[in-house]
Amino acid sequence: MQPANIQLRQRPSWLATLDWASTVSGFLLLATGILMIINGQCSLAHGLSAYAPLCVGSRLSVQSWLAITGIQFSLLSTILLPHATSMTLSKCFTRAVETTGMRFDRLLNSLSTAPLSAQLRGSKKVIIVRCLVFMLSALVSVLYKFSFVSVDAQGMLAIPNGQIYYNYGSDGYPDTDPSYTEIGESDIPREYNYALGNGVPTSILSANLIDFLTVSNGSVVVVSDPGKTFERPTDLIVGPKVNATRLTNILNGTVESCNPLLYLRSSFYVLRSLDNFYGTKWPLVKSRPYNDGVRIDFTPWNSTSYTFNGGIMDITSLANGSLQAWVAGHSLPSQPQGIYDYRVTVNMRYCYGYINWKNSAVFGHFEIEDPTDIKCQAFPFDVAAWNQTLWSFNAKAFIQAACAGKTTIDDSFWTFALPIIPIMSDHSSVHKGFAPPGERNPRCNNIAQDSFAVAEGMIRASRTGMTRLGIGLQGLAIMTAIVAMCLILWPRLPLLTEWPAQWIALVEGLDKTVVKEAVKDGATGISVESKTVVFLSSSAEEGVAQNAALNTLPVICAGVKEVSTCKIKVIVPSGVKVNMKTIKVPTWNKCKSRQWAAWNCPTLKKPLRTCKGWTCIPGWEKKSRQVPSSITILTKEVDLCDEIRRALGKGLGDKFIKSAEAICGCFTRLQNFATTGSFTAMSIRGEMTTATTKVADDTLSIEKCFGKVSLPILNNKVDVASVLKSIAPWVIAQAKDIDLSVFQSLARVVAACQAGNCNANSIGAAVNNYLTPSFQLMEPPIKSVLVQWDGALTRIQERVKDINEAANSLASNYDIMRVEFDSSKQRICEELQRCDGQGVPRFLDRVDEVIEAANRLWPVRGPLDVPSNQLGKRLAETIQLRKDIKKYPEAAGLVSMIKQSKFKKISDIFLFMPIVQRVPELAKQIKNDLSPLQGIIKQYKQSSGEAQENTWSLSWSNIIWPDTELTSDSPEADAALIAELNAVDELVRKYLSSHLLAYSNGMVIMDAELRGFSVVNGSFAMETKVVTYNRWTTISIDMPCSKKETKVYRKSGLQKSFSWRTYFKCKVVPVTAYFPKTHVPYIRIRGGAGIDPNDQ
Incomplete structure (x- = not known):
């Protein structure tokens, strides 16, 4: 890979690169999220529901709150999560290019603005993170809609008027409001309801009558002192019935009408005769109704006793318009008729x-x-006129029906009958002459004028509450905001963003050929391909390499060859000297020679005077001169170690000199090994061959080389810790790590044996040296599984024994119990002749059924014999296997497996562990031996449980009622019967109860043990696996970079250049060399046993 360097002239400031959108969004989400959670604490949230309203703002609708939280989660999904992801990736990219470097193509392909096909060629972790963030954003955008629900809460609710329709009937009722039903409306005498049409029967009951007969108090209520109904003055309120279908939102509360409504108040005054106290004043009961009124005569039907022979109630009216009823019971045939029992005035x-x-x-x-009367009008009662109406006929019929079934003459006789008269009266006429008052209920002043009523109490879905999911989502928003704020405050600046202007500035520091190679296909949307590794540096940092190629390890090592000997000298310039030479230079001489001559020299006195003397004759002559001929560069020898100490400082310089051989020699060798096929065969596949043995030898020597200079060797063993951790139901038995030394010792003997030189002692020693610490690690987890098997087998064996003993007892007791029971049954039925009732025969039949049910259980002994015989063997084998966990393989067997090429790689190491083969074999044997028990349980468990339950609850006192079958004329016969019944009870307890209990409990416990035994229920599994982790060393330190320095010396008109190597402090391009992977064999066992806690 070709390195390239991006240089920054200065580090950007924190504020200049601050993501203001994320900062503002994070602050808003943090503040609103905390407030939302505080506000939602009052809601008593649970899952997707809530049981109380919000602390503040609960009157807002669910849609309003969803709109508010929609703004929150829009900020979260569209700004904070994407920006936080970009910041995280930006900082990670920045760190990578500042430390270890990053391939240019991976960096460019990993940007979010790259095409999807290009991103797939970039960092896989980056695209996974972006996908997870996208899915989280989508999930949050959906789930927040379940943050709020409507909840029931205390409050006030206005009930609007229903749609008023005109009552076209001739019954006198006003316009009808479907919110309630007027008193008496739709009563029996109505012939046709024009408002409701033909769909309503012409004769239907009124709501008041139905409520009175069913005692529902919906529209009829009795008002009196508590506990003194009809003993003290009592009011019967017959009022309108509210339409409950319009009040479905009211769970628990009161509804009060806004306008005055009509109702009938009937006041009852009751007087009762006591022991003929009023006999001299009260009239006698005669054949004609009292005061020529109306007599209602009631004779009970289907009466089986003569304690009540019916009664009469004489209805009359007083001059003041009151209704008066005289009530008396019919006298018995042997008694004369007396006075009235009650006088009731209404x-x-x-x-x-x-x-x-x-x-x-x-x-x-x-x-x-009970309402408060605002305006009242008397309703006079005329018995003669009333008796001529259809209302009278219907009232008397319903009074007869109301009193049906009465067996005594008391208050209930007339309290069920008399109120029917005012209820079934003609209420329609009152609407014509008795107008309602105009004032409105003061409690309705704050609600709409067209409201029918105001409701107070627990109102269904009247407030808004926050669900547990909503609180959780607010917590997620707060966490995201905190993480985003931490990212913003993280000292490492997000340099590598996707701002094009920044990239123009950064690419300026790259070699143009590198840029040209990288982006040759980028314009067409094809992924970038470049093997160049880019590094980010700042010119302001002291000692940063001026040329990116100089801080690579090969270049550095080339400049410090044999530095560890400190005998290498380097030549450096110390000065300059000018070389001179002599040359002949033509020179004009004014007095080159002299001669004697005469010349005129007149004066005033002697005009003809002549003078004689020596005169100079000029001419050219050659003279010698020293002139610069060349320049000589003065040099001196400097010790290379001193140069390194000068560049790095004494402490760091000495450290580098000491470790130079390891860095430039051993480290490079390790890098070269990692590219060979034999290294891969050893590291990845764990193959044991002659070639991999040499790799192990060489890498061990390199490791020792690193150890001499304390070059740290790192590993990622923590990344595989979760794989090697026992998590129910799996138990992990980890063997010793196969590191370089273990691999070397095993590979040597294996390779030698494969070559034909098999030494059993060497092979056994190498294998056992590894197995000894491995067995120490593997024994506790394997033993924990076998201990569970041991316990389960022991408990199953004990239950089998209990069931066998109980079955033997049931079999031996059957004949004895049958004889004794038949004898007791004969004495009860034939001698005492007490089997003609219902309870005694039923009890004896139940006992007979229990005996026969127990007799059907003892044949279990045969099927239990086979598994019970095998249980002892399997238990012994399990105990022995626990002792043999550390058993070593025989040397001859090891040699045989190696010769047969069965052991060729590390994953074959389990062939050398006998316990690995024996555990599954034992599991298979246990399963085969215990399978018959499952069939036995299926056949006998339910029947034994039912038999035990029937026996446990069986007692003659639970079946025979003493007041019906133990009430004969002879106490001695009853005592004899009780003695026989007690004997039968004792017979059941003696011969059945304890044995059936042991039998049933044994079946239940054995069933639970088998269902919890992994070997039997099919959940047992045992897997052999090998996990690997990496070991490596990374060099990322200050080192002595060197470069060729050239200087031109100028002096005396001459110049000469001189080149020499200079050393300076630089940060080496981080480079990593990997050792072969360390292999960790381990066993996964899913093999628990024991009763499931849910079955206990």
């Missing part, structure tokens, strides 16, 4: 008032309550 008046109906969970319907 005053009736129509009233208007605000009607209350009450509903509760106890009643289950709406009951009328």
Whole structure:
């Protein structure tokens, strides 16, 4: 792979790269989520339901709250989750390219803006994360709609008027409101209901009459002092009946009418005669009705006694318009007729008032309550006129029906009959002359004017509550917001975003050929392919390599060869010297030579004067001169170790010098091994051959090389810890790790034996050296399974013994019990002659059935013999197998398996563990031996349980009623019968109860043991597996990078260049070398035993 470097001139600031959308969304979700959870605590949420309204805002509808939370989860799904994912990936990409580097094609293909086909060629983890985030967003977008539900709550509700329709009948009723039924409306005398049409019968009962007869209090209620009904003055309220179909939203509360409604208040005043106290004042009962009124004579039908011979009730009217009834019972034939027993005076008046109906969970319907009278009008009663109406005829008929079945003359005789008269009266005429008052109920002032009534109490679906799912989703939003805020505050900046301008700046630092190769197909939507590894660095960081190619391990190692000896010298420039030379240079000399000469030199006194002397003659001559001829670079030798210490610092330099051989020698060798086929055969497939043995030898020497310089070797064993952890119902028995040393010792003897040099002692020693610590690890989990088998087999064996003993007892006791029972039965039926009733024969038949049922159970002894004989053998084998867990294989067997090529790789190591083969074999034997018990349980369990239950509850006192069959004229005969019955009870307890209990309990426990025994129920499984984990070492430290430095020296008009190697501190491109994988053999056993707690 070719490395490339992206350089940043400066690190970007935190605020410059801050994701403001995520920050604002996260803050909003955090604040609103906390408020939502606090608000939802009042809802007593459970799953997808709630039992109480929200703390605040519960009057808002479910749709309103869903609209509010819809904004929340829109921010979560469309902004926060996608942005948080992008930030996470951005930071991970940044870390990767800053530390270990990242392939350029994987980086580009992993961006979210890449086509899907390209993303599939990128990082698989990235596309999985994006898919999971997308699914989470979609799931949240659906689930939040179940966050709120309508809940029942205390409150007030306005009941609107129904659709008023005009009553065209001639009965005098006003316009009809379907919210309630007027008193007496739709009573029997009505001939035709024009409002409802032909679909309604011409003769139907009124709601008041039905409520009175059924005692439902829906429209008729009796009002008096508590417990003094009809003993003190009592009012009978006959009022309108509310239409419950319009009040389905009211679970528990009261409904009060907004306008005054009409009702009939009948006041009852009762006087009763006591021991002829009023005999001198009260009239005698005569053959004619009292005061020529109306007599209602009632004679009970289907009466079996003569304690009540019926009664009479004389109806009359007083001058003040009151109704008066005189009540007396018929005298017996042997008695003369006496005075009346009761005198009841009834005053009736129509009233208007605000009607209350009450509903509760106890009643289950709406009951009328005593209203407060606003306006009343007397309703006079004239018995003569009343007796001429159809109302009278119907009332007398219903009075006869109401008193049917009465067996005594008391209050209930007339209280069931007399109220029918005011109830079944002509109420229609009052509407014409008695108008309602105009005032409106003050309680309805705050509701709509067209409301029929106001309801208070528990209103169905009147408020909004938050479900447990809604609270959970708010918690998810809070968690996501917290994670997003942490990502934003994470010190590592999200450098590698998908902003095109940023990528233009970053790509500027890459080699143009690298960019050209990477994006040659990108414009057409094809995935990028490039083997270049890119690194991210900043020019502001001290010591960062100026050339990305210099900080790779091969280049670094090439510059520090044999540095560990500290004998290598490097030449560096120390100065410059100018070389001179002598040359002849032509020079003009003004006085090259002299000669004697005369020349005129006149004066004033001597104009003809001449002078004589030496004069200079000029000319060219050659002179010698020193001029620069060349430059010599002065150098000096510097110790390479000193150069490294200067570049890295003394401490770090000494450490590198010490570990240079391991880094540049052993590490590189390990990298080269990892590319060979034999390395793969050993690491991945665990093959044991001569070639893999050499790999083990070489990698062990490399590991020792690393150990000398304390180069850390890492592993990911923690990643396989979950695989090696026992999680019910599986038990994990882990063997010793097969690391390099174990693999080397096993592979050597195997390879030698495959080559024909089999040494049984060497093979046995190598295998046993591995098995010894492995058995120490594997023994506890395997033993825990076998201990459960041991316990289950022991308990099953004990139950089989109990059942056999109980069956033997039942078989031996049958004849004795049959004789004794037949004898007792003969004495009861023939001698005492007490079998002609119902209880005694029924009891004796039950005893006979129990005896025969017990007799059908003892044949279980035969089928139980075979499995009971085998249980002891299997139990002994299980105990012995627990002792043999650490049993070693024989050396001869090991040699034979290797020669037969059965042991060729690590996964074959289980062939050397006898326990691995013996456990499944024992499980199969146990299953075969215990299978017959399942058929026995199927045949006898239910019948034994029924027989035991029938025996346990069998007693003559539970069947025979003493007041019907033990009430003969002879106490001695009754005592004899009781003695015989007690003897039969004792017979059952003595010969059956304890044995059937042991038999039945044995069957139940044995059935539970078999159903909980994995070997029997088919859940047993045993698997041999091998899991691997990696070991590696990564070099990512400051190291001495080197580069060729060239300098041009200039002096005296001359120049010369000199090149030498310089060393500087750099961060090596992180590189990792992997050792062969470490193999961990383990066994998975699903083999529990014991009674399921649900069966206990």
